[in-house]
Amino acid sequence: MAMMEKNLTGSTKEKQLVIDSDVHAYFDSIEELVPYCDESLQKRLNIGPFKKKAFNGKVVSSAEFRFPECRYINPLSVLRLDAFAPNGSIPGADPEFVAKDLLDRTNTQYAILNSANATMGAFHNVDVANGFNSAYNDWQYENWCEKDSRYKMSMLVSPLDPVAAVKEIERIGKKPGVVAVNLQTTSIPFGKRNLYPIYEIAQEYGLPMLVHPDSEQSGENSPSQAVGPASTYMEWHTCLGLMAQRNIASLVCEGVFERFPKLKFVFAEYGMGWLPGLMWRLDKNWKALRDEVPWLKNRPSEYIRSNVRLATQPIEEPFRPKDLLEVIQMAGAEDMLLYSSDYPHWDGDEADRVFSTLPKELKHKIFYENALNTYDFNR
Amino acid sequence: MAMMEKNLTGSTKEKQLVIDSDVHAYFDSIEELVPYCDESLQKRLNIGPFKKKAFNGKVVSSAEFRFPECRYINPLSVLRLDAFAPNGSIPGADPEFVAKDLLDRTNTQYAILNSANATMGAFHNVDVANGFNSAYNDWQYENWCEKDSRYKMSMLVSPLDPVAAVKEIERIGKKPGVVAVNLQTTSIPFGKRNLYPIYEIAQEYGLPMLVHPDSEQSGENSPSQAVGPASTYMEWHTCLGLMAQRNIASLVCEGVFERFPKLKFVFAEYGMGWLPGLMWRLDKNWKALRDEVPWLKNRPSEYIRSNVRLATQPIEEPFRPKDLLEVIQMAGAEDMLLYSSDYPHWDGDEADRVFSTLPKELKHKIFYENALNTYDFNR
Numbered sequence: 100m101a102m103m104e105k106n107l108t109g110s111t112k113e114k115q116l117v118i119d120s121d122v123h124a125y126f127d128s129i130e131e132l133v134p135y136c137d138e139s140l141q142k143r144l145n146i147g148p149f150k151k152k153a154f155n156g157k158v159v160s161s162a163e164f165r166f167p168e169c170r171y172i173n174p175l176s177v178l179r180l181d182a183f184a185p186n187g188s189i190p191g192a193d194p195e196f197v198a199k200d201l202l203d204r205t206n207t208q209y210a211i212l213n214s215a216n217a218t219m220g221a222f223h224n225v226d227v228a229n230g231f232n233s234a235y236n237d238w239q240y241e242n243w244c245e246k247d248s249r250y251k252m253s254m255l256v257s258p259l260d261p262v263a264a265v266k267e268i269e270r271i272g273k274k275p276g277v278v279a280v281n282l283q284t285t286s287i288p289f290g291k292r293n294l295y296p297i298y299e300i301a302q303e304y305g306l307p308m309l310v311h312p313d314s315e316q317s318g319e320n321s322p323s324q325a326v327g328p329a330s331t332y333m334e335w336h337t338c339l340g341l342m343a344q345r346n347i348a349s350l351v352c353e354g355v356f357e358r359f360p361k362l363k364f365v366f367a368e369y370g371m372g373w374l375p376g377l378m379w380r381l382d383k384n385w386k387a388l389r390d391e392v393p394w395l396k397n398r399p400s401e402y403i404r405s406n407v408r409l410a411t412q413p414i415e416e417p418f419r420p421k422d423l424l425e426v427i428q429m430a431g432a433e434d435m436l437l438y439s440s441d442y443p444h445w446d447g448d449e450a451d452r453v454f455s456t457l458p459k460e461l462k463h464k465i466f467y468e469n470a471l472n473t474y475d476f477n478r
Numbered sequence: 479m480a481m482m483e484k485n486l487t488g489s490t491k492e493k494q495l496v497i498d499s500d501v502h503a504y505f506d507s508i509e510e511l512v513p514y515c516d517e518s519l520q521k522r523l524n525i526g527p528f529k530k531k532a533f534n535g536k537v538v539s540s541a542e543f544r545f546p547e548c549r550y551i552n553p554l555s556v557l558r559l560d561a562f563a564p565n566g567s568i569p570g571a572d573p574e575f576v577a578k579d580l581l582d583r584t585n586t587q588y589a590i591l592n593s594a595n596a597t598m599g600a601f602h603n604v605d606v607a608n609g610f611n612s613a614y615n616d617w618q619y620e621n622w623c624e625k626d627s628r629y630k631m632s633m634l635v636s637p638l639d640p641v642a643a644v645k646e647i648e649r650i651g652k653k654p655g656v657v658a659v660n661l662q663t664t665s666i667p668f669g670k671r672n673l674y675p676i677y678e679i680a681q682e683y684g685l686p687m688l689v690h691p692d693s694e695q696s697g698e699n700s701p702s703q704a705v706g707p708a709s710t711y712m713e714w715h716t717c718l719g720l721m722a723q724r725n726i727a728s729l730v731c732e733g734v735f736e737r738f739p740k741l742k743f744v745f746a747e748y749g750m751g752w753l754p755g756l757m758w759r760l761d762k763n764w765k766a767l768r769d770e771v772p773w774l775k776n777r778p779s780e781y782i783r784s785n786v787r788l789a790t791q792p793i794e795e796p797f798r799p800k801d802l803l804e805v806i807q808m809a810g811a812e813d814m815l816l817y818s819s820d821y822p823h824w825d826g827d828e829a830d831r832v833f834s835t836l837p838k839e840l841k842h843k844i845f846y847e848n849a850l851n852t853y854d855f856n857r
Contacts, residue, residue, distance in 0.1 A: 325704035325724040334731035345704040352713035376751020
């Protein structure tokens with residue numbers, strides 16, 4: 100499966116095939132969305148020819164549209180300063196440059212683009228959210244997926260409007276570049292029945308759910324991270340893992356994977372160090388409390404292993420490097436992990452540097468095979 | 479340190495010394511609190527001579543006092559059915575029987591009593607909460623700690639009224655039977671400054687904080703477990719660990735252990751499988767984001783190791799039993815774990831059965847030494 104490559108000193112080495120489960124495409128300006136929005140949506144987003152006039156050079160800010168934004172500000176830039184394109188566009192905004200700087204350099208066969216504006220997916224004005232989602236999906240498809248077939252994408256839908264989400268999946272969910280449904284965390288745990296219409300069509304279309312921050316604590320969406328709000332970005336970012344633990348517990352206990360056995364959930368950027376403990380506690384409780392969840396025919400950990408996938412960035416860095424392998428083995432998670440770079444973000448994992456302590460076969464699974472078994476790239 | 483014991487077959491074996499960090503004393507009837515309540519509090523709790531008269535044998539239920547109760551109902555009994563006392567009182571309600579059934583049988587030198595009515599600690603009518611806390615503290619002290627000096631207790635205070643909490647600690651915090659302050663989870667993360675007056679006097683008095691469910695999702699207190707509410711007891715109980723992870727991240731990031739270096743926090747019943755992952759992500763984020771938390775002089779994991787303690791019940795049961803030791807070593811948590819039975823609760827860990835896969839020296843730490851280094855039993 101791996102390509103042979105010659106290097107300058109004449110020796111040969113295998114270059115690892117890579118599928119990258121988390122890359123972010125940016126628009127350089129939101130005005131790029133104008134061609135994909137009707138007049139009403141342009142007015143609501145305050146873009147295009149109807150954009151409000153400035154008074155003395157300033158827009159009255161309370162009248163401007165605002166994306167639901169994360170309340171926690173990274174004191175560093177969230178964008179890699181080495182990823183600006185030569186044409187001056189911001190990191191992640193030039194498909195050609197990203198193809199060179201990321202795909203070519205790291206031997207990436209497919210990169211899955213997850214919207215950096217995903218907080219809009221769960222915006223509570225669902226008409227604006229649905230309009231934005233469709234516009235964004237079309238913009239990304241035309242400007243990225245159609246320009247380089249290595250770009251694949253998760254499509255935005257609103258978990259707050261499952262009927263509209265189903266329609267959007269019907270509209271574009273069979274296009275060859277669309278390989279997942281981007282579902283944001285809200286204050287509705289993912290196991291709740293509200294969301295089943297989305298799961299039903301996603302399973303039918305062979306699309307896994309993709310879950311990625313930042314709707315946590317963003318704008319009016321703001322699902323809680325347990326207990327109460329964090330004070331710093333460091334505290335908030337560390338606690339992102341709680342959202343995945345909570346949602347996985349909900350998915351398993353509610354029997355979603357019994358009802359939709361082919362549906363997969365990919366959690367990106369939530370970590371995996373908590374996985375063994377979550378599995379153990381779920382299995383232990385299930386032994387005593389299974390009367391509550393009679394629909395579960397297998398141990399909870401088995402549903403997690405078969406239906407949940409974890410994108411790896413930011414990968415855990417144990418005190419003893421060998422413990423990364425130990426944790427994977429403890430959980431039996433060899434088939435669950437999907438490499439992701441999070442390009443062009445600040446804390447990205449580079450394909451040629453992560454997983455150096457793992458055996459070769461396991462690396463190949465994480466870098467390539469597990470993604471092939473999760474996404475359908477031959478649509 | 480260990481006692482020698484002869485058994486019936488004539489061989490000798492060492493019997494492990496035990497300190498049990500989580501035992502629950504119950505009153506058989508709330509009327510037992512009457513002598514410790516003034517007239518006003520009796521009326522508010524609807525106990526004593528002022529108790530409302532029944533109409534046709536029924537109290538009008540909307541007028542009765544109700545404890546903030548957990549919304550998730552265990553389909554099994556939460557009390558061990560083998561722990562009813564011969565006198566017919568409910569499990570955990572007879573100090574003499576518990577002394578025989580738990581302390582004598584398991585060679586327990588000290589048992590720390592944590593109120594089974596701790597949800598009242600964070601009741602939002604803080605006057606009732608403060609009154610109840612004092613009455614409960616006095617009832618437990620007289621009926622348990624003064625009857626058998628092996629009984630020690632965490633004292634209830636309200637985290638919602640730090641001024642009153644400080645006064646209650648001043649009132650009884652130096653009594654020889656009081657060895658910890660029982661602080662309930664609320665929607666205020668433990669690192670927030672509201673709580674520092676409690677931490678200041680607790681550190682001065684040498685009292686660790688003891689945190690134990692059930693205020694999570696109980697009554698009007700109801701701090702969230704991340705995302706949104708669970709559907710089943712199994713799901714809720716599994717996700718209790720999120721409360722500890724969230725609060726530990728808050729305590730560390732806010733610098734509580736830099737400000738109160740001698741203060742210890744004991745988390746009981748929240749598990750420990752998540753500990754390595756939490757430490758790794760905190761340390762990794764700290765490397766990049768330490769500008770946000772300039773007060774942290776050490777790595778986050780070092781504060782956790784020095785100031786956080788985890789009571790072990792319900793102990794994790796890994797797929798491969800050897801992994802319990804692996805997880806402890808991954809986190810460097812050898813000095814952090816305190817054995818607890820959770821007697822007389824449904825999912826208790828028995829001292830003669832848990833930790834069978836751990837080396838003897840580590841077992842001695844967990845069963846005994848770590849508690850000696852956490853609580854001051856020579857007050």
